[in-house]
Amino acid sequence: MKKKNKFELLFPNGKVPDVNEFNRSLDAMSEEGRKKFLEKIYKVSFSVWTALPPSQQTFIEAVIAHDRQAYADFVQQKTVMGHIRYTLRHPALFIRTLHLIEAIERTAKTSLSRLAMSITICFNFSEKVKTLAENISKEKPTSKELLILSGKTEIKDDYNG
Structure with missing residues (x-):
């Protein structure tokens, strides 16, 4: 016997279930039970x-993709990544x-939700993954910000004061 x-030891009889069935069973668990079980999966996957x-x-x-916020919370709160995340000088930009x-x-x-999860893990953002993904989807830079990004100064119309 293998x-x-x-x-595999996290599951009954060592049999890893179908991921869709597993995600449905996670959704049916209490919040605390779900959090504890996910943490076990995350810890094993890290090791x-x-x-x-x-x-x-x-x-x-697939389990991480099903609840990206839970994974981001785990990495921020239970691993060294939560202590070494970079704080951006201009997060909105x-x-x-x-x-x-x-x-x-x-x-x-x-x-964008995968991108947002990666950002919350690596950078010191207080927003939740879903909110950050929505912001990435909607937030557009101004023309002044584009000039700043390109290293140029704002051009003023000398003829109109």
């Missing part, structure tokens, strides 16, 4: 990620720049 890995077979890595990725780079002409493969 020895179960740490990830043995490279040893997991691709199917189990895909399962974990950063978000507006992301709108230009990632939201305009985006394809179906562009996930």
Whole structure:
């Protein structure tokens, strides 16, 4: 009999369930129960990620995608990443720049919620993943901000004062 890995041991009989069924069962759990179970999955994935077979890595990725906020909260509160996140000098300008780079002409493969989750993990933002994704979708830089980004100064019309 094959020895179960740490990830398989989280599930009854060591059998990893279908991810959609699992996500539905997570949604039915109490908030505290869901949080504890997800933390176990996240901790195991951090410790043995490279040893997991691709199917189990895909399962974990799908669980994270199902509740990106829970994963961001875990990384911020329970790992060193929460203590080494970078604080931006101009967070609003950063978000507006992301709108230009990632939201305009985006394809179906562009996930603003995935981008927002990555930002909340790496940078010191207080917004929730969903709010940040909405801001990236809507926030547009002003012409003055574009000039600042390009390193130019504002051009004034000398003829009209």
